[in-house]
Amino acid sequence: MWSFSELTEWIDATLRSLMGDGWALFVEFVLIGVAVLVAYAVLALILIWVERKVCGFFQCRLGPNRVGKWGIFQSVADMIKILLKELIRINRSDKVLFRMASFFVIIGSICTFAAIPFAKGLQAIDFNVGVFYVLAVSSLGVVGILLAGWSSNSKYSMIGAMRSGAQLISYEISSGLSLMAIVVLSGSMQLSEIVAQQADTWFIFKGHIPAFIAFVIYLIAGHAETNRGPFDMPEAESELTSGYHTEYSGIQFGFFYLAEYLNMFIIAAVATTMFLGGWQPLHIAGWDGFNAVMDYIPSFVWFFGKTFFCVFLALWVRWTFPRLRIDQLLNLEWKVLMPICLVNLILMAIVVIL
Amino acid sequence: MTNSAVFLVVLITAFVLVGAALLIAMWLAPRSTNPLKGEVYECGIPTRGTSWMQFRVGYYLFAILYLVFDVETVLLFPWATVMRQMGTDGLICVLFFVIILALGLAYAWRKGALKWK
Numbered sequence: 001m002w003s004f005s006e007l008t009e010w011i012d013a014t015l016r017s018l019m020g021d022g023w024a025l026f027v028e029f030v031l032i033g034v035a036v037l038v039a040y041a042v043l044a045l046i047l048i049w050v051e052r053k054v055c056g057f058f059q060c061r062l063g064p065n066r067v068g069k070w071g072i073f074q075s076v077a078d079m080i081k082i083l084l085k086e087l088i089r090i091n092r093s094d095k096v097l098f099r100m101a102s103f104f105v106i107i108g109s110i111c112t113f114a115a116i117p118f119a120k121g122l123q124a125i126d127f128n129v130g131v132f133y134v135l136a137v138s139s140l141g142v143v144g145i146l147l148a149g150w151s152s153n154s155k156y157s158m159i160g161a162m163r164s165g166a167q168l169i170s171y172e173i174s175s176g177l178s179l180m181a182i183v184v185l186s187g188s189m190q191l192s193e194i195v196a197q198q199a200d201t202w203f204i205f206k207g208h209i210p211a212f213i214a215f216v217i218y219l220i221a222g223h224a225e226t227n228r229g230p231f232d233m234p235e236a237e238s239e240l241t242s243g244y245h246t247e248y249s250g251i252q253f254g255f256f257y258l259a260e261y262l263n264m265f266i267i268a269a270v271a272t273t274m275f276l277g278g279w280q281p282l283h284i285a286g287w288d289g290f291n292a293v294m295d296y297i298p299s300f301v302w303f304f305g306k307t308f309f310c311v312f313l314a315l316w317v318r319w320t321f322p323r324l325r326i327d328q329l330l331n332l333e334w335k336v337l338m339p340i341c342l343v344n345l346i347l348m349a350i351v352v353i354l
Numbered sequence: 355m356t357n358s359a360v361f362l363v364v365l366i367t368a369f370v371l372v373g374a375a376l377l378i379a380m381w382l383a384p385r386s387t388n389p390l391k392g393e394v395y396e397c398g399i400p401t402r403g404t405s406w407m408q409f410r411v412g413y414y415l416f417a418i419l420y421l422v423f424d425v426e427t428v429l430l431f432p433w434a435t436v437m438r439q440m441g442t443d444g445l446i447c448v449l450f451f452v453i454i455l456a457l458g459l460a461y462a463w464r465k466g467a468l469k470w471k
Binding site: 029032033036037040041083084085086087088089090091092093099102103106107110111114124125126127131132135150152153154155156157158162165166169170172173176177180183184187188189241246247250251252254255326327330331334335338339342345346349350352353 | 357359360361363364365366367368369370371372375376378379380382383384385386391392393394395396401404405406409413416417419420423424427430431434435436437438441442445448449452455456459463468469470
């Protein structure tokens with residue numbers, strides 16, 4: 001299977017032959033930054049279009065279909081439009097924190113985004129405590145959300161931010177514990193190592209029932225962490241207009257929108273990496289011909305196929321179920337998901353030891 | 355090339371993305387002032403008082419509980435990594451740890467901290 005490390009090594013060698021080592025390193029850093037930025041922006045555009053199109057089909061209508069073929073340039077047009085909108089300042093808001101909130105939200109999602117192994121040899125950050133890093137950095141978003149709600153000095157924003165904070169921190173426990181079940185199984189926290197271990201069988205098959213339970217819980221908790229679907233309490237538009245970003249306008253609202261969609265993608269990508277084998281092709285023990293055929297499909301096709309499958313699940317859930325109440329939401333986490341998670345973790349440890 | 359350096363690069367990238375987009379928007383976007391525009395968005399009548407006020411205690415209880423269980427997650431991750439080497443002994447130790455925490459959760463549940471009033 002072709003590896004992206006060949007490409008990066010070629011770039012490295014070319015740059016080093018052209019200029020000094022220090023400059024080569026600098027140019028590589030700039031290239032990494034630009035690559036992360038472009039991937040982030042393009043994925044956001046694609047995700048927004050996919051969401052609107054899928055939503056349209058779920059509601060028996062066509063969705064965007066005017067700008068370009070099947071409306072594929074709709075989100076580009078929206079992005080240009082949102083840049084041209086006025087940034088309204090609120091008189092009594094905390095101006096500095098109001099601006100800082102969007103920085104926090106984007107930093108939280110872009111730093112997590114860079115740690116995902118997209119294809120063979122294509123991973124920007126590969127810490128040996130990768131799972132820990134993903135959990136830690138992705139929870140920066142809640143700081144941004146609380147700041148946004150507090151600094152707006154508006155009641156809707158405040159209530160939305162408080163609900164969102166309670167919901168995000170609650171569901172973070174479940175997502176952490178369900179990822180821990182996979183760490184128990186693999187014995188490593190490095191994301192590239194975890195993917196490499198799934199070369200013969202994906203963890204969701206290798207881990208028997210506990211891995212499957214952990215997968216389902218991770219999808220539910222991740223879905224709640226993105227503030228979407230039946231868990232969109234913080235921005236319940238019929239009661240809070242739009243929650244913590246009520247007062248934001250123009251591109252500042254765009255940042256929250258962007259981060260929400262990218263977080264959905266990141267949750268799906270982490271689920272793919274941890275449970276569905278990342279970029280590894282589907283291998284079945286003993287079926288040599290089948291395995292050889294599967295190896296021909298490039299690794300990024302596998303990764304994005306599985307990730308968009310998880311994204312589709314998230315959209316399906318979002319447009320199918322009615323919204324929960326805040327007490328139902330917190331009950332679901334503290335009285336159902338977390339006890340199951342704790343038992344599941346011990347169960348996984350027993351399965352591994354036996 | 356170390357991971358930490360790349361992490362810094364990504365951090366700067368995020369700052370640049372937000373900063374550049376904000377600057378572009380400030381440059382392109384129209385600007386008009388109007389005393390009513392700066393009011394907070396509520397139901398139409400002038401807002402009463404500030405929103406920086408005391409909030410219900412329920413959120414605080416959940417935050418405390420979250421702290422307990424998140425620290426637990428942090429403590430369990432190292433065990434999860436070396437689970438195979440520690441074997442049954444480690445599992446029994448962690449089992450006691452988890453049982454104590456579960457008792458704490460049961461206590462909070464019984465006391466009504468998880469009830470949304």
